[in-house]
Amino acid sequence: MLATLTTLLAQVQIREAGSGATTCQGKNEAFCPSYVIDNIDDYVSPVLEHLVLVLASVLAGFLVAMVLAVLSHGRRWLIPVFIGTTGVLYTIPSIALFLLLLPITGRGTETAIIALSLYNLQIIYRNANSGLANIPRSALDSGTGMGMTKRQLLWKVELPLALPEIIAGVRIATVSTVAIATLAIFAGAGGLGEILYNEGVQRGVFKTNIVFGSLLAVSLAIAFDGLLILVQRFAAPWRRARAL
Amino acid sequence: MAEGEGPVSAVLAIPAFLGSFGGAIDFIFSQRESVQAGEPIGGLSQIWDLLATQMAVSILALVLATAIALPLGVWLGHRGVGEFAAVAIGNAGRAIPELALIALMVAFIGTGVLNVTIAVTILGIPPILTNAFVGMRQVDRGAVDAARGMGMTELEVIRRVELPLAVPTIMGGVRTASVNIIATSTIGSIAGVKTLGDLILGQATYGTEGVIAGAIVVALLALAFELILAAVQKTLTPRGLVLQRAAARVSA
Amino acid sequence: MTGQESAAGGSEHAAASVVFRDVTKRYRGAEADAVEHLSLDVPAGEICVLVGPSGCGKTTAMRMVNRTVEITSGDIEVGGTSVTERSPAQLRREIGYVIQQIGLFPHRTIAQNIATVPALIGWDRERTRARVRELLELISLPADVADRYPAQLSGGQQQRVGVARALAADPPVMLMDEPFGAIDPINRERLQNEFLRLQAEIRKTILFVTHDIDEAIKMGDRIAVLREGGRLAQFATPAELLMDPADDFVEDFVGADRALKRLALMRVSDIDLWEAPLAFAGQDTAEVRAKLAGAEVPWALLVDSDRRPIGWLSDRDLAAATVPHRPDSSPDPVLDRDDVLRDALSDLLQSQTHYAPVVDASGAAVGVLSLDVISDFLASDQAKVEEHPATARPHD
Known part of the structure; x- marks a missing residue:
């Protein structure tokens, strides 16, 4: 998908260089680098807003997910309850969820962050839960055998060993959220959706912004993905990150 | 009593937003005048029109995505080739914003049901492909070796052994695809297809109650798809596999 | 069937x-x-x-x-x-x-x-x-x-x-x-x-x-x-x-240990057993003691009328005038003629006794197997020549 996008972009640039026109904005050509360069300031705040949406919702989702995971770890009957509830929330399309929150939290960043957090919650909880469930019995036995209390076992053995899987969940959640957060524009929360929709589709289908906005979103996703691959390696030095 | 004010206003706030939902539900069931002009909006017949369009696009896209991705993923998984591609496509699928895809579609290919269906299908393919691949690879190698060793042809190995055992993973992919598809078909309304997104993105015409009504119906539609697919998964998952997983959980 | x-x-x-x-x-x-x-x-x-x-x-x-x-x-x-x-x-x-x-x-x-x-x-x-x-x-x-x-x-x-x-x-x-x-x-x-x-x-x-x-x-x-x-x-x-x-x-x-492994290929019946000094309840103990004097096994084996082992007789058992009905010790382990020799050896080693009565299909004692018998057998030429026919392999 990304490859197609880059090829498209490359072709577009070649065509643009060939025509040598400076009115590419007026002609609404596929991509108009000069427009982007001239108006680069206009892109800063949507990108920052997008970053805030992603980081805040991943952090909130992560914290709640970890609390739920630790809670359900010792109480197995809670697992299906949590999986079921978070699963239902995950099923509801984000755009619907944004607007279902409208009467409760109104329009704005807050609403978007709550809705996005609920998605991250589901993804991270599932991973944390299976990470904690897959701890080798031998590690638990030797921990208990050495006299660790339940709490020590959790903090010193179980959570560190589940960490790679938890971070894998954070990675999936982050990358998905970068994409989904473009819809936050419909919750009145800004972000890259502003470039794609308000400044793109709604502005007489202004192609440059649609292309550039897509590019920004995908680049941001790739950047986060790369960053979290590094974190994965760092967090689990005992096993090679099998990242793709 | 100043202290009493917090709880009291909180109590009052509940009916306030319940009121919005009430209005939204009213919007679903009875017609009214649009915000600006005297056009009739809302009511079951309009909701049904939008819902029917969205369902048609979604079901078609889900069927198409499955028809494309499932055989491919199953074949790659059976052969054990193309792991990098299968996983990378899954990852890429998550990174592509549905809004960007629809906007690009509008900008470069055009609007209309066909184009939207294609865009929606594209977003349904990655999870099905990746899960089909992974599901096939996860099947116990001993069972596959035994199947071959007893003289099953490759097609028989797939049909009688690998496919039944990969059902839960494959259906997981189909369910994720369904979530993507419902979400994307909703915003198909910006590409000229009148789905429930028309309500959600049309506050100027439909008012807040119309927006919320749209959100409610989309959420219900997504849940209905999820329930149906969960039921399909349950029906297709072989009982022996359920027992095996239960046994593994007990011994873990 | x-x-x-x-x-x-x-x-x-x-x-x-x-x-x-x-x-x-x-x-x-x-x-x-x-x-x-x-x-x-x-x-x-x-x-x-x-x-x-x-x-x-x-x-x-x-x-x-x-x-x-x-x-x-x-x-x-x-x-x-x-x-x-x-x-x-x-x-x-x-x-x-x-x-x-x-x-x-x-x-x-x-x-x-x-x-x-x-x-x-x-x-x-x-x-x-x-x-x-x-x-x-x-x-x-x-x-x-x-x-x-x-x-x-x-x-x-x-x-x-x-x-x-x-x-x-x-x-x-x-x-x-x-x-x-x-x-x-x-x-x-x-x-x-x-x-x-x-x-x-x-x-x-x-x-x-x-x-x-x-x-x-x-x-x-x-x-x-x-x-x-x-x-x-x-x-x-x-x-x-x-x-x-x-x-x-x-x-x-x-x-x-391939000599030992050969035992897996043989049954108890394949080697020469010691004769069991049998005693019957009520028998005169003097008679039994006389029999023991010439035997390789230092203890007498009490058997029932069908020659099925009941137990080994101790010195105290033989101190009485007649052989008692209930001996001091049990006959275990009792080996079967069809047992694989290696299994028989491991039974002997586990039981601390160096002797075990061997019975035939009807349960009647036919001899005694001891560690000495097995080690003599391993040292003998017989162990090297005797070939276990593949078609009559032990069904243990």
């Missing part, structure tokens, strides 16, 4: 010989042959064990028989026809296949699992059902497991089902790749014994792969010891292998 008669199935599918002719396998991209110029002749109805260290190509050699690995050069004949003359699927349906991972299909019932090949070759329902029932009886599983799923069975039961599944269409040849490798030692021994009993009835030609020389000696009518590169180091009966290893490699692989 009638089921077992027909399960033997000799009439329909007689066992077929398996012949390796100068078979070589080189995997694509590999620098050396996995199997190099292997020639073997496995007569119909025998168990041929392929044994060797890991990486010796034993599994590769076995897998070429059903073409789950393709032959690079040379040929393998099953029942006189080359394996390359049939399509792989066709060929495999005629050859039973049992693997270490068992590989039961978790989504199919036990009956469906067993009926895999019959279903592939289109047996009708009635015939299949009868065959499943017959096989469950043969592997001593209750008929009601038929409708259960593999996850509901223990590991040992699953392995038995794996064997039954391989036998379902009554194939003349079976391939078994470390079939008992994943089973715990106690159950493994039980499964081995069961399988030998089964084989005595069904008389299939079996290629059996293991890395365990003890298992090879126990299971094999013939053993092919392979060394790296699938080269045949020795192909011989277990006795020959233990008695006369072809070279240092085989000697090393067989182990320094």
Whole structure:
């Protein structure tokens, strides 16, 4: 998908260089680098807003997910309850969820962050839960055998060993959220959706912004993905990150 | 009593937003005048029109995505080739914003049901492909070796052994695809297809109650798809596999 | 039991010989042959064990028989026809296949699992059902497991089902790749014994792969010891292998305790026992003491009127005028003439007594086995000459 996008972009640039026109904005050509360069300031705040949406919702989702995971770890009957509830929330399309929150939290960043957090919650909880469930019995036995209390076992053995899987969940959640957060524009929360929709589709289908906005979103996703691959390696030095 | 004010206003706030939902539900069931002009909006017949369009696009896209991705993923998984591609496509699928895809579609290919269906299908393919691949690879190698060793042809190995055992993973992919598809078909309304997104993105015409009504119906539609697919998964998952997983959980 | 008669199935599918002719396998991209110029002749109805260290190509050699690995050069004949003359699927349906991972299909019932090949070759329902029932009886599983799923069975039961599944269409040849490798030692021994009993009835030609020389000696009518590169180091009966290893490699692989291992090939009845000084309740103790004076065993064995051992008589028992009805110590362990010598030895060692009465099929004492008897036997020439005929192998 990304490859197609880059090829498209490359072709577009070649065509643009060939025509040598400076009115590419007026002609609404596929991509108009000069427009982007001239108006680069206009892109800063949507990108920052997008970053805030992603980081805040991943952090909130992560914290709640970890609390739920630790809670359900010792109480197995809670697992299906949590999986079921978070699963239902995950099923509801984000755009619907944004607007279902409208009467409760109104329009704005807050609403978007709550809705996005609920998605991250589901993804991270599932991973944390299976990470904690897959701890080798031998590690638990030797921990208990050495006299660790339940709490020590959790903090010193179980959570560190589940960490790679938890971070894998954070990675999936982050990358998905970068994409989904473009819809936050419909919750009145800004972000890259502003470039794609308000400044793109709604502005007489202004192609440059649609292309550039897509590019920004995908680049941001790739950047986060790369960053979290590094974190994965760092967090689990005992096993090679099998990242793709 | 100043202290009493917090709880009291909180109590009052509940009916306030319940009121919005009430209005939204009213919007679903009875017609009214649009915000600006005297056009009739809302009511079951309009909701049904939008819902029917969205369902048609979604079901078609889900069927198409499955028809494309499932055989491919199953074949790659059976052969054990193309792991990098299968996983990378899954990852890429998550990174592509549905809004960007629809906007690009509008900008470069055009609007209309066909184009939207294609865009929606594209977003349904990655999870099905990746899960089909992974599901096939996860099947116990001993069972596959035994199947071959007893003289099953490759097609028989797939049909009688690998496919039944990969059902839960494959259906997981189909369910994720369904979530993507419902979400994307909703915003198909910006590409000229009148789905429930028309309500959600049309506050100027439909008012807040119309927006919320749209959100409610989309959420219900997504849940209905999820329930149906969960039921399909349950029906297709072989009982022996359920027992095996239960046994593994007990011994873990 | 009638089921077992027909399960033997000799009439329909007689066992077929398996012949390796100068078979070589080189995997694509590999620098050396996995199997190099292997020639073997496995007569119909025998168990041929392929044994060797890991990486010796034993599994590769076995897998070429059903073409789950393709032959690079040379040929393998099953029942006189080359394996390359049939399509792989066709060929495999005629050859039973049992693997270490068992590989039961978790989504199919036990009956469906067993009926895999019959279903592939289109047996009708009635015939299949009868065959499943017959096989469950043969592997001593209750008929009601038929409708259960593999996850509901223990590991040992699953392995038995794996064997039954391989036998379902009554194939003349079976391939078994470390079939008992994943089973715990106690159950493994039980499964081995069961399988030998089964084989005595069904008389299939079996290629059996293991890395365990003890298992090879126990299971094999013939053993092919392979060394790296699938080269045949020795192909011989277990006795020959233990008695006369072809070279240092085989000697090393067989182990320094090969004299002891020979005990696995013999039964108690194969060696000369000591005479048991028998005593009967109520007998005059003086008579018994006189008998003991000339005996190799220092204690008298109290037996009932059918000469069945009741216990060993102590000095205190013999201090009375007549032999008591209840002696001080029990006769355990009591060995059977048909017991394998190695098992008998381990019973003796575990029991702390150095003697054990040996009884025949009716339970009557026929002699005494002692550690001395066994060590004398191992030292004697008899241990080196006596050959255990493959067809009359112990059914312990």
